[in-house]
Amino acid sequence: xxxxxxxxIKKAISYQGIALHTGFxxxxxxxxxxxxxxxxxxxxDLPGKPTVxxxxxxxxxxMRGTTIEDGDCVINTVEHVLAALVSQGVDNVIVDxxxxxxPIADGSSMPFIRLIEEAGTDEQDAERxxxxxxxxxxxxxxxxxxxxxxxxxxxxSCTVKYDQSQLDTQYLSLEVTRESFKTELSEARxxxxxxxxEYLMKAGLARGxxxxxxxxxxxxxxxxxxxxxxxxxxxxxKMLDIVGDFCLLGKPMKGHIIxxxxxxxxxxxxxxxxxxxxxx
Numbered sequence: 001x002x003x004x005x006x007x008x009i010k011k012a013i014s015y016q017g018i019a020l021h022t023g024f025x026x027x028x029x030x031x032x033x034x035x036x037x038x039x040x041x042x043x044x045d046l047p048g049k050p051t052v053x054x055x056x057x058x059x060x061x062x063m064r065g066t067t068i069e070d071g072d073c074v075i076n077t078v079e080h081v082l083a084a085l086v087s088q089g090v091d092n093v094i095v096d097x098x099x100x101x102x103p104i105a106d107g108s109s110m111p112f113i114r115l116i117e118e119a120g121t122d123e124q125d126a127e128r129x130x131x132x133x134x135x136x137x138x139x140x141x142x143x144x145x146x147x148x149x150x151x152x153x154x155x156x157s158c159t160v161k162y163d164q165s166q167l168d169t170q171y172l173s174l175e176v177t178r179e180s181f182k183t184e185l186s187e188a189r190x191x192x193x194x195x196x197x198e199y200l201m202k203a204g205l206a207r208g209x210x211x212x213x214x215x216x217x218x219x220x221x222x223x224x225x226x227x228x229x230x231x232x233x234x235x236x237x238k239m240l241d242i243v244g245d246f247c248l249l250g251k252p253m254k255g256h257i258i259x260x261x262x263x264x265x266x267x268x269x270x271x272x273x274x275x276x277x278x279x280x
Contacts, residue, residue: 004128006091008032010120015111017103020065020077020190020214026099028081030119033092035126038250039085041068041075045098048072054082056248056271062264066245076101079244079264080190084112086247087181090121091128107189107214108229109240113182133255137274144259144266148274151256153177156242158259160235168217170235176243185243187229188236191215191222242267249274 014029033040039054050073052058061067065077081102085093087109095102105111137148157173174184191214215233216223222234230236238259245267246253259266 019101020104083244
């Protein structure tokens with residue numbers, strides 16, 4: 001059996017665009033990183049260029065996105081970037097940021113996958129380590145239920161239901177590989193309910209949101225600029241978010257995530273629970 005090696009990107013490459021919640025124009029740059037360093041975000045706009053590692057213990061906020069923080073380095077809405085990196089086998093990378101939130105792009109992970117593909121990846125002289133799920137984990141939190149059980153592969157089975165119409169009750173089960181993530185999940189865009197828009201605006205969120213980067217659930221209709229990319233795009237985006245949030249284990253996972261009505265709070269709480277168990 002061949003030993004899997006860690007990978008980083010071959011060259012620095014950048015992407016610029018509007019951030020979802022802050023509305024700032026932000027620039028993100030992927031840079032190669034040493035083996036065993038993990039995914040490191042760096043705020044190049046702040047004195048000393050502080051950094052934060054993508055890890056569940058560094059999560060400080062989960063409202064409408066996942067925020068990680070270490071000292072002065074705060075990065076909001078990391079999940080779409082993390083999902084692209086971990087799904088495409090990038091273990092070590094420095095993510096330079098000139099704002100506290102990455103560009104939302106089109107609301108999916110596909111633009112970041114294209115960035116990784118354009119840069120290319122290099123094999124490193126270190127063995128890839130996995131987070132092996134060797135026992136069941138269970139979490140019930142508000143409306144969400146998450147089970148994580150042992151599996152030789154990485155799988156997600158997810159159910160969503162928002163009680164607005166028949167369109168928003170969706171289920172999908174998938175083995176998540178580099179290729180299946182790209183073809184089946186990566187283009188699924190973020191979304192919200194029409195009734196949530198006033199709340200989001202009053203909370204100072206979604207300042208960069210539009211139908212260019214999000215779907216809106218409104219009664220029996222899903223509003224989107226160019227039509228749905230998948231008939232069940234809602235559940236697929238929730239699975240994309242799960243991939244990104246579970247990247248915060250610090251290693252790619254082997255196990256089966258069974259999620260009912262998940263969100264960032266339940267995803268991150270489960271990640272933190274799993275990290276706590278293995279670090280006892």
